[in-house]
Amino acid sequence: MSKNNDELFKNVIAHAKEYGFVFQSSEIYDGLSAVYDYGQYGAELKNNIKTYWWKAMVQLNENIVGIDSAIFMHPKIWEASGHVAGFNDPMIDNKDSKKRYRADQLLEDKIAKYDKEGKTDKAETLQLAMDDALKAEDFSRLKELIEEHEIADPVSGTRNWTEVRQFNLMFSTQFGAMAEGSDQVYLRPETAQGIFVNFLNVQKSGRMKIPFGIAQIGKAFRNEVIARQFILRMREFEQMEMQFFIKPGTEMEWFAHWKAARLKWHLALGTSPEKYRFHDHTKLAHYANAATDIEFEFPFGFKEVEGIHSRTDFDLSQHEKFSGKKLRFFDPQETDKEKQSYVPYVIETSIGLDRMFLLTLINAYEEQDLSEGDKKDSRMVLKFPPALAPIKATVLPLTKKDGLPEKARDIMDKLKLDFNLQYDEKDSIGKRYRRQDAIGTPFCITVDHQTLEDNSVTIRHRDTMVQERVNADDLEKIIGDLVSWKKVLA
RNA sequence: GCGGAAAUAGCUCAGCUGGUAGAGCAUCAGUUUCCCAAACUGAAGGCCGCGGGUUCGAAUCCCGUUUUCCGCUCCA
Numbered sequence: 001m002s003k004n005n006d007e008l009f010k011n012v013i014a015h016a017k018e019y020g021f022v023f024q025s026s027e028i029y030d031g032l033s034a035v036y037d038y039g040q041y042g043a044e045l046k047n048n049i050k051t052y053w054w055k056a057m058v059q060l061n062e063n064i065v066g067i068d069s070a071i072f073m074h075p076k077i078w079e080a081s082g083h084v085a086g087f088n089d090p091m092i093d094n095k096d097s098k099k100r101y102r103a104d105q106l107l108e109d110k111i112a113k114y115d116k117e118g119k120t121d122k123a124e125t126l127q128l129a130m131d132d133a134l135k136a137e138d139f140s141r142l143k144e145l146i147e148e149h150e151i152a153d154p155v156s157g158t159r160n161w162t163e164v165r166q167f168n169l170m171f172s173t174q175f176g177a178m179a180e181g182s183d184q185v186y187l188r189p190e191t192a193q194g195i196f197v198n199f200l201n202v203q204k205s206g207r208m209k210i211p212f213g214i215a216q217i218g219k220a221f222r223n224e225v226i227a228r229q230f231i232l233r234m235r236e237f238e239q240m241e242m243q244f245f246i247k248p249g250t251e252m253e254w255f256a257h258w259k260a261a262r263l264k265w266h267l268a269l270g271t272s273p274e275k276y277r278f279h280d281h282t283k284l285a286h287y288a289n290a291a292t293d294i295e296f297e298f299p300f301g302f303k304e305v306e307g308i309h310s311r312t313d314f315d316l317s318q319h320e321k322f323s324g325k326k327l328r329f330f331d332p333q334e335t336d337k338e339k340q341s342y343v344p345y346v347i348e349t350s351i352g353l354d355r356m357f358l359l360t361l362i363n364a365y366e367e368q369d370l371s372e373g374d375k376k377d378s379r380m381v382l383k384f385p386p387a388l389a390p391i392k393a394t395v396l397p398l399t400k401k402d403g404l405p406e407k408a409r410d411i412m413d414k415l416k417l418d419f420n421l422q423y424d425e426k427d428s429i430g431k432r433y434r435r436q437d438a439i440g441t442p443f444c445i446t447v448d449h450q451t452l453e454d455n456s457v458t459i460r461h462r463d464t465m466v467q468e469r470v471n472a473d474d475l476e477k478i479i480g481d482l483v484s485w486k487k488v489l490a
Numbered sequence: 491g492c493g494g495a496a497a498u499a500g501c502u503c504a505g506c507u508g509g510u511a512g513a514g515c516a517u518c519a520g521u522u523u524c525c526c527a528a529a530c531u532g533a534a535g536g537c538c539g540c541g542g543g544u545u546c547g548a549a550u551c552c553c554g555u556u557u558u559c560c561g562c563u564c565c566a
Contacts, residue, residue: 010559018501018516024557030539031557082566091491091564162491169565190566224565228558233565285566300560309566370526377527399524426518430526437526446525458525465526 005299012299012365013230015380019439021045021361022231034227034235041439042357044390044420046238049356050217052388053240055485056265057215064213064242065206069194071219072175072185077193080322081315082286083170083186090139092146092164101153103142103164104134110151139164171221171235187221192348194218195243196315199327199344203245210329210344211254213244217353229300231354238353245329245344248313254347255290255310262306262349263294268488269385271363277302287314294351296359305359306351313343360388364440382440383463386483392419393443393459393479394436400425408447411457411472419479437462443479 016022020039024031038046058066078084090103107130114123126149133141142164152159175185188194195214202214217240227233246254259278267273279302281291290310295302316327320343327343334340364384370377386392395412397404405425412423422441424432429446436444444460451457451472458467459478470478 006560013559014501027557029556033557222565228560230559287566291566307566379527396525428526428528429524430528433526435527448525460525467525 008365009230009299009362011367012362015365015382015438016042016361034224034233036231036234036354038357041390045360045384045388045440046353046357048388048390049353049360050240052269052485052488053265053351053353053356054215054217055489057213057240057242060489061213063208063211064215064244065202065208066215066217067195067198067202068218069191069198069216071188071221073188073193073197075183075185076322077197077319078170078186078189080318081193082318083189090134090142090164092143092161103139103146104130106151107142107145107149110149169222169224171223189222190220190350191216191218191239191241192243192315192350195241196319196327196346197323199245199316200325203329210331211244211246211250213242215240215242217241229298229303231358232298232303234354239350240353240356241348241350243311244347244349246347247331248342248345251310251312251345251347252290255308258347258349259292259308262308262351266294266296266305269360269363269388271359275363279304285309287311296355298358298362303355304352305355306349309348309350311346311348313345315346316343360384379434379437381437381462384440384442385488386442387485387488389440389442389483390420391422391436391439391441392483393445394422394424394432394441395445396423396429396432396447397425398429398446398448402449403452404447404449407451411445411447411475415475415479418476419483433460433465443482445475445479 013022019041021042023037023039025035025037026032054066058064075084092101092103092106107126111123111126111130114120114126126145129145130142132138133145143161146161146164147159150159153161170189171187172184173187175183195216198214202208203212217238219236219238221236224233224235227235231237244254244258263276263278266276275297277295277297279293279295281288281293284291288309289312292308293304294306294308296305319325320327328341329344330341332340361382364382366381366383368379368381370379384390393415395408395415397408408423408425412421415421422436424435426432427435433444440462442462444462446458446460446467448458450469455472456469457472457475458469459475460467
């Protein structure tokens with residue numbers, strides 16, 4: 001990261017805290033690693049991003065519906081999805097090469113080596129010892145075996161190992177009040193499975209016909225080994241996912257469709273296209289036959305914000321297998337009887353809400369030098385798209401007397417049912433404008449002495465700092481148009 | 491997890507070789523002004539991340555720990 005970008009990122013984090021967007025969780029207790037809280041303006045901004053996504057995905061697509069599934073799910077779901085098996089390996093690090101290995105893999109390699117050297121006795125003994133240790137989940141025994149058999153890191157050649165640890169990315173807890181005899185359940189590591197297991201419910205109750213999508217916004221939890229870069233990688237995070245169910249064989253067409261549609265959604269916010277890029281996966285996960293990331297150029301480099309994956313019929317097939325229930329779509333239009341009933345393929349779009357939040361904040365953040373001649377001046381402004389701004393407008397009486405506050409309150413009362421507004425009468429008018437700039441309020445409505453005479457007010461625009469005089473009765477329409485979702489969705 | 495750096499008021503930071511904390515901005519109250527950070531007066535806010543140790547005495551030295559940032563690593 002260059003010094004300037006490093007500086008910029010630090011300033012954004014400081015700004016986010018100072019102005020009530022993001023706080024570290026449990027801060028007065030020294031914080032909890034990689035967990036963050038959203039403050040008064042952060043919560044508003046986050047909600048607006050959710051709304052933008054929900055409108056674009058659910059409301060504007062007749063064949064996409066939204067659900068809200070529970071965080072707790074049947075433990076077998078995670079076996080079916082592969083998360084239990086894939087997230088439970090015993091790992092060991094070499095302190096010199098700083099490489100991490102699967103402990104059982106290292107031992108397997110050694111066993112193979114013994115066999116090759118004709119030391120079959122040794123191989124067998126080790127194999128048995130390892131199997132016992134793995135079965136008992138005895139990690140210190142695994143470490144002992146690695147030491148006893150003098151296994152060295154192939155990279156550094158040293159035997160300077162850490163303890164063997166299990167990296168399970170899923171958080172677990174007990175289901176049922178009695179600790180004993182209760183079942184272990186997981187906090188979901190992704191929201192997608194909540195959609196897959198409700199595929200039939202939604203399809204039948206909503207009379208959905210393929211192609212159709214199910215969308216969901218919700219929290220997910222991953223016990224990341226390391227979680228850093230502010231809210232980019234958190235242990236508790238929120239996803240906005242849509243699973244689009246399609247006829248097998250049409251996946252490439254739909255993959256291309258959603259790739260384009262999702263980038264369009266991002267760019268509609270006015271973000272410079274140079275800040276975005278696709279990162280197509282060459283190495284695909286076992287369930288996917290195509291995958292791409294939409295990446296955004298953060299101050300610390302291009303990072304994934306959203307993933308678009310062609311997941312084939314992997315998930316539904318797995319759930320068929322594990323649940324014993326048929327998860328199929330019957331297509332009466334299909335003339336070929338053999339192909340009438342099938343497990344749909346899936347195109348997934350999955351965006352990290354917190355990452356989108358960070359993106360929006362960084363993108364909006366601007367330090368402006370407004371000096372003119374000798375007069376030094378600067379301002380901090382968050383140039384949020386008006387539809388996303390936490391506060392849409394602030395009503396300001398020019399002074400605290402002459403009945404201006406009363407008039408300002410009247411105007412505010414008429415507007416506050418439609419818009420999230422603030423009222424401010426403390427300090428000079430210029431200072432109040434700048435305060436609103438810092439939290440990204442796009443419009444300031446100023447009530448002055450002329451307002452008392454002809455009911456006109458000024459609207460001060462955040463980005464240009466230009467004011468226009470309008471009739472107070474027209475504010476609902478004017479502000480309404482300016483902050484409308486039509487500006488980004490139409 | 492390894493290595494590096496850091497942690498002092500809401501924010502940014504100062505505090506030299508140890509003697510029980512300061513500034514600017516922000517906040518609050520007031521005076522004045524009345525359309526882009528004005529000025530003035532006053533106030534509030536910190537046991538210096540936390541826990542030990544050395545010392546007559548620790549924000550300052552040592553150890554541990556937590557958190558954050560950077561690099562590596564990891565990332566369905």
